[in-house]
Amino acid sequence: MLVSAEADIIAPMAKRQPKIALVHDYLNQYGGGERVLEALAEIWPEATIYTSIVDEPVMKTWLKLDLKRVKTNFISKLPFAKTLSKHYFFLYPLAFRFQNLGDADVVISTSSYAAKFARGKEGSVHIDYIHTVPRFLWGYDTELARYYARWFDKFLAPLYALLVPPLKWILRKGDYSAAQKVDYFLANSQEVRSRVKKHYGRDAEVIHPPVDTERFKDEGQKITNEVKDEKEYYLVVSRLGGYKRVDIVVEAFNKLGRPLRIVGVGPQLSYLKSIAAPNVELLGRLDDAQVTQLIKTCKALVFPTHEDFGIVPVEAMAAGKQVIAYRGGGALETVVEGKTGVFFDKQTPEGIIEAVGRFERLKVDPQEARAQAAKFSKEVFKKKMKEFIEKVSKK
Helix, strand or coil, X not given: CHHHHHHHHHHHHHHCCCCEEEEECCECCCCHHXXXXXXXXXXXXXXXXXXXXXXXXXXXXXXXXXXXXXXXXXXXXXXXXXXXXXXXXXXXXXXXXXXXXXXXXXXXXXXXXXXXXXXXXXXCXXXXXXXXXCHHHHCCCCHHHHHHHHHCHHHHHHXXXXXXXXXXXHHHHHHHHHHHHCCEEEECCHHHHXXXXXXXXXXXXXXXXXXXXXXXXXXXXXXXXXXXXXCCCEEEECXXXXXXXXXXXXXXXXXXXXXXXXXXXXXXXXXXXXXXXXCEEEEECCCHHHHHHHHHHCXXXXXXXXXXXXXXXXXXXXXXXXXXXXXXXXXXXHCCECCCEEEECCCCHHHHHHHHHHHHCCCCXXXXXXXXXXXXXXXXXXXXXXHHHHHHHCC
């Protein structure tokens, strides 16, 4: 009888699924990182989500998950936390290090900065899905640096010049140390995997981020094959920050005279409007349905950024569209030259003009683009993530 009773207790324990905690840098903008978080939240609907701050008006509009699942750390309680969130950058590592993650068996952080500092209970496993090493710490160009350079020179530049270099040195050491305590790294691209190896001395398995290819699938095929826009246009979908290099696209199409539509907001919006010729339209922020329709009916997507991965090119291919991309970063892992797009080698207007000419002479099959995009679907991402978590949880 004793043996039977012990078996009754042990059997359910053996079948118990590991308790998951999800950790994310911040929820004050919506982009590729937040789409990763959404997919993870779908895989583990019971998981609590831990972050630093939540901008609820923005997130309620865009983020497709219940904000009641989210717990914030002490960053959210600092004065003017939402407005001055980036000025508190030196406190984020501390905030995540001491955030209580409850009794989670597996911690999955999605980070481009400080979420990797999170620590679970004794014996828990920490997997960091890394979008990039912190750009501002490791010498990569950032939108933030250009934003401050333009607007805050007169007020904060002298103070930043004095304080930021020693702070960066301290934060780099802390970032490296935190990376050594992560059990497993998952990188969103080979580009990021190489950065993880270079700066942390750690290897990473690549699982590309999820792309909602389904939203382009059927209707996109119909439009591509049957409908021609009377005014065929090229398209850019991007944050309008300096390192995104949308400025060179505007300059190129000013010279080409071909219609160009740009979706996005950011620090360079006013500047781009000031230099744009009449054939260039800046549309600002649009919702997913509007962006989907623009992608479906564009002639091609122009992608000028050296991006860590780059979801928009995959979305364009899911609609059967070609991509004119800078030859660097994640685009090299998604765009197939001559079949799903063309590359340009220098981030200059002249490079784009030459690439547009090659694209317009190219004969392409939209089905090849769709087949390539399918490799990066949300379903593929979720399957690979579940398999990885199950594998490491059994060790």
